[in-house]
Amino acid sequence: MADARVHIDLRDLQGDILRAYGNDYDHTSYAFVKITCPPEQARAWFSGLLDHVTTAEPWKDGKPVTTLNVAVTAAGLKALGVSDEVVASFSAEFREGMSSRAERLGDTGVSDPGAWERGLGDGSAHVLLTINAQEAEDHRRALGLMRAAMDDAGGLEIVFQQDTALLTGAREHFGYADGFAQPAVQGASDDKAPGGGVPEEDGRWRALAPGEFVLGYPDEDTRDDPKRTLPNAPADPLGKSGTYMVWRKLYQDVALWRRVMADAAELYQAGDEHKLAAKVVGRWTDGTPLVTHPDKPDPDFDATARGANDFRYSSDSDGMRCPLGSHIRRSNPRDALGFQGALTFRHRMIRRGMPYGDPLPDGKPDDRADRGLVFVSFQASISRQFEAVQMQWLNDGNIFGLGHDKDFLLGDPEGTGKMTIQGRPPFFLAPMEAVVKTRGGEYLFVPGVSALAAIADGTTG
Amino acid sequence: MSTAPSAGPITATGTPSERNIDGQAIAITVFSTVKWWGRAFLPVLFNVTKRTPKLTTTIVQLSFIHFARWSLVTKIPYNGAPQPKQRLRYPHMYFESNFNGGWEEYIDAFSHILTSGMAAFWGSSYGFPKALPVGPFKAYIKENEIANSHYYSAYPEATITMVKAALDLDDKLAPLRRSAKGMQPDAFARAYEKMLTDAQRSL
Amino acid sequence: MNSSNVSGQAYGFLAITPIKPGEQDALRATIEGLGATRPLRRVKRTHMARLVIVEDFNHKPHYKQRREEHLAIPMLCFSSNFDGELDSYLDDLGAQLAGEIPEIWGRCIGGPQDAKGLKAYLKHNQIDCGFFYAAYGQATVAKVKASLDQRERLMAFATRAQGMEPEELQEAFVKEFPS
Numbered sequence: 001m002a003d004a005r006v007h008i009d010l011r012d013l014q015g016d017i018l019r020a021y022g023n024d025y026d027h028t029s030y031a032f033v034k035i036t037c038p039p040e041q042a043r044a045w046f047s048g049l050l051d052h053v054t055t056a057e058p059w060k061d062g063k064p065v066t067t068l069n070v071a072v073t074a075a076g077l078k079a080l081g082v083s084d085e086v087v088a089s090f091s092a093e094f095r096e097g098m099s100s101r102a103e104r105l106g107d108t109g110v111s112d113p114g115a116w117e118r119g120l121g122d123g124s125a126h127v128l129l130t131i132n133a134q135e136a137e138d139h140r141r142a143l144g145l146m147r148a149a150m151d152d153a154g155g156l157e158i159v160f161q162q163d164t165a166l167l168t169g170a171r172e173h174f175g176y177a178d179g180f181a182q183p184a185v186q187g188a189s190d191d192k193a194p195g196g197g198v199p200e201e202d203g204r205w206r207a208l209a210p211g212e213f214v215l216g217y218p219d220e221d222t223r224d225d226p227k228r229t230l231p232n233a234p235a236d237p238l239g240k241s242g243t244y245m246v247w248r249k250l251y252q253d254v255a256l257w258r259r260v261m262a263d264a265a266e267l268y269q270a271g272d273e274h275k276l277a278a279k280v281v282g283r284w285t286d287g288t289p290l291v292t293h294p295d296k297p298d299p300d301f302d303a304t305a306r307g308a309n310d311f312r313y314s315s316d317s318d319g320m321r322c323p324l325g326s327h328i329r330r331s332n333p334r335d336a337l338g339f340q341g342a343l344t345f346r347h348r349m350i351r352r353g354m355p356y357g358d359p360l361p362d363g364k365p366d367d368r369a370d371r372g373l374v375f376v377s378f379q380a381s382i383s384r385q386f387e388a389v390q391m392q393w394l395n396d397g398n399i400f401g402l403g404h405d406k407d408f409l410l411g412d413p414e415g416t417g418k419m420t421i422q423g424r425p426p427f428f429l430a431p432m433e434a435v436v437k438t439r440g441g442e443y444l445f446v447p448g449v450s451a452l453a454a455i456a457d458g459t460t461g
Numbered sequence: 462m463s464t465a466p467s468a469g470p471i472t473a474t475g476t477p478s479e480r481n482i483d484g485q486a487i488a489i490t491v492f493s494t495v496k497w498w499g500r501a502f503l504p505v506l507f508n509v510t511k512r513t514p515k516l517t518t519t520i521v522q523l524s525f526i527h528f529a530r531w532s533l534v535t536k537i538p539y540n541g542a543p544q545p546k547q548r549l550r551y552p553h554m555y556f557e558s559n560f561n562g563g564w565e566e567y568i569d570a571f572s573h574i575l576t577s578g579m580a581a582f583w584g585s586s587y588g589f590p591k592a593l594p595v596g597p598f599k600a601y602i603k604e605n606e607i608a609n610s611h612y613y614s615a616y617p618e619a620t621i622t623m624v625k626a627a628l629d630l631d632d633k634l635a636p637l638r639r640s641a642k643g644m645q646p647d648a649f650a651r652a653y654e655k656m657l658t659d660a661q662r663s664l
Numbered sequence: 665m666n667s668s669n670v671s672g673q674a675y676g677f678l679a680i681t682p683i684k685p686g687e688q689d690a691l692r693a694t695i696e697g698l699g700a701t702r703p704l705r706r707v708k709r710t711h712m713a714r715l716v717i718v719e720d721f722n723h724k725p726h727y728k729q730r731r732e733e734h735l736a737i738p739m740l741c742f743s744s745n746f747d748g749e750l751d752s753y754l755d756d757l758g759a760q761l762a763g764e765i766p767e768i769w770g771r772c773i774g775g776p777q778d779a780k781g782l783k784a785y786l787k788h789n790q791i792d793c794g795f796f797y798a799a800y801g802q803a804t805v806a807k808v809k810a811s812l813d814q815r816e817r818l819m820a821f822a823t824r825a826q827g828m829e830p831e832e833l834q835e836a837f838v839k840e841f842p843s
């Protein structure tokens with residue numbers, strides 16, 4: 001159901017941003033391409049991609065077997081011949097790049113960019129091609145076509161590629177159901193407003209203005225502006241229907257995580273590890289929210305059902321049900337900070353992450369394999385949305401009254417920080433080593449469809 | 462296509478000077494020139510605010526300011542030659558705030574939550590736009606702020622919320638500290654548990 | 665005393681003093697260098713303080729101010745948020761900053777060259793507060809610092825003490841938090 005007052009030009013928008021492709025696509029590959037040839041040559045290749053780019057237009061003949069989406073880094077814009085002047089109209093954090101923001105993001109110690117994987121954060125990633133496929137066979141074919149096109153063009157090199165595949169039951173590696181709580185967007189997902197929008201008075205919710213996630217549309221600051229000014233965006237034609245993308249490879253130390261939780265649970269409510277795990281995230285592993293089901297998960301919980309995400313924190317202001325420092329309460333505090341959500345409504349993001357690596361079977365010793373989460377988020381402002389959440393809500397606890405405590409789910413590369421689980425009496429999780437480490441990442445821009453064409457034609461102004 | 466003023470990154474202080482920062486604490490210093498009617502209006506506003514604690518509850522709840530101050534400068538004290546004697550045509554307002562680092566991420570909220578308060582305190586200053594939309598307001602603060610040359614905090618790593626939590630905790634812990642020694646172990650364990658339960662918002 | 669300067673037991677002090685012609689650059693260099701030594705550390709009643717040089721009032725054409733007003737001479741602002749009453753604070757400030765005084769207020773017109781003259785000079789140039797907000801005006805610096813430290817220790821203790829038997833718990837507590 002869409003709000004008729006807002007018309008989003010879905011043909012001009014790339015797919016998987018406002019509406020997820022969904023879990024039918026088991027396989028996703030992220031290929032970071034470096035351009036070593038002159039801009040004209042790169043643009044010829046780029047323009048060959050355009051016919052294959054998947055837009056946000058609703059599918060008439062069912063889901064395609066594969067999809068292709070394209071994003072560029074600031075260095076990539078230059079390599080494609082976009083002028084310095086136009087590049088300067090993009091946001092500062094995008095131009096600086098993720099690795100130069102490491103300090104503020106908490107990518108220090110074991111997560112320092114110096115230790116990132118080759119090809120990420122070192123300026124060589126220019127274009128990101130994201131390929132989704134329903135079947136392994138189609139996946140292989142699509143990757144083959146992508147490589148053939150690059151070889152034909154010449155002067156292009158894949159500097160980093162991450163293949164990912166869904167785990168059974170849409171879980172991430174620590175075992176939690178993941179990826180379903182998303183912002184409700186006016187004109188695209190208004191029906192998700194209860195639980196996904198901005199909590200208003202009297203229990204009402206309001207879907208977020210599309211400009212929070214897509215450039216060229218009114219955002220939460222300008223939605224009621226009688227002069228109809230639009231939020232800041234890169235110079236035309238690039239600003240229209242584009243969005244910023246955060247891409248991070250987050251390694252998860254599953255063996256360490258299981259050990260920490262098992263040890264801690266020995267002292268917690270007669271060894272209730274399942275509940276302790278729920279307290280850390282704010283949801284039971286099947287996704288049931290603790291606010292609504294504090295004692296046990298709901299066997300009928302369906303994350304995709306209407307209203308599955310419809311809850312607030314004000315009825316649990318002391319965190320007795322859902323801890324004040326749990327992952328979902330931190331990453332989207334809803335009404336928890338008071339002031340009718342005024343401290344939270346401008347810090348939302350659309351998440352499209354994928355787990356990578358094989359699962360570590362239960363009870364198996366540490367195999368030291370590479371596994372974790374490819375974290376992907378879309379937002380109109382990387383600094384106001386992704387970075388603010390990462391810095392102020394996940395890596396610091398002050399706004400929640402938790403001092404400098406960090407999100408226990410993510411741990412801390414410096415190896416400090418405890419978690420308080422409110423209760424009678426409260427329980428304390430002792431500081432631990434980093435269970436999640438940043439292996440690399442990039443800030444990208446996802447151009448709209450006409451903007452992609454302008455880049456390909458060299459007519460970006 | 463975009464005509465809105467920059468919503469780009471702004472540092473909390475507008476001037477990215479290290480000298481405005483000590484650990485978590487950030488200093489902001491602003492002088493603004495006040496219109497004629499502010500000379501009578503502002504002292505009344507200051508007085509009413511002082512006498513009506515309710516008016517500052519929002520600031521208390523927001524919990525991001527350690528100390529803040531508004532002063533009206535109507536005369537400049539004279540210290541003899543070579544200081545020129547100066548009679549001020551307009552009053553000028555000195556504002557200082559000692560606030561938490563990290564607030565910059567919420568600067569948008571500032572305008573939304575304190576809209577009327579800001580209008581009251583700065584409405585009589587020349588150049589003050591409305592508190593909303595956020596863009597012009599940020600630009601105004603940026604233009605008027607003066608960089609510090611030196612800033613000092615006695616406990617730079619603490620935020621206001623942490624200070625208040627620590628003080629609150631002290632109230633709850635003090636009785637147990639006094640009585641712990643003489644108690645029966647079981648009674649102590651119960652009292653300790655109760656103390657943690659009562660004080661958990663500060664932990 | 666003007667009660668507007670006080671909130672709880674906290675005092676908000678501001679003095680604006682004219683900088684001697686030709687001394688502004690040297691003064692700026694001096695106070696910018698204070699970050700390295702942090703001399704206000706020695707004035708133990710200080711919560712937060714700042715030194716700011718104001719060269720002029722701010723104008724912009726779009727402010728539509730009919731007549732611009734300029735500051736006749738650049739000024740030094742010293743502002744401090746501290747515990748207790750003013751006189752003894754300024755005495756302490758003078759005593760603890762004796763070495764710095766000539767380099768700071770000694771560069772202001774009529775300013776003191778030593779600790780003795782500081783109090784009278786700053787009081788003469790004091791600007792009273794209109795409104796002073798203090799989030800925890802009842803707590804002194806010493807109290808704030810001790811409480812912050814105690815909070816850290818209790819959090820570490822509470823984590824470590826989980827699962828202890830009552831005797832052990834009591835013994836450990838009394839050791840960590842003597843009365």
Ligand code: HEM
Binds near residue numbers: 181375
């Ligand atoms: C390996 C790292 C991470 C893991 C394992 C993880 C896991 C989870 C899980 C299990 C949920 C609950 C299910 C859901 O709502 O979809 C969730 C929600 C969420 N996470 Fe993460 N997460 C990770 C990193 C991050 C990071 C780095 C951010 C942001 C900077 C983030 C932001 C969010 C948000 C915004 C939600 C939705 C909360 C809501 O709307 O209620 N997560 N995450």
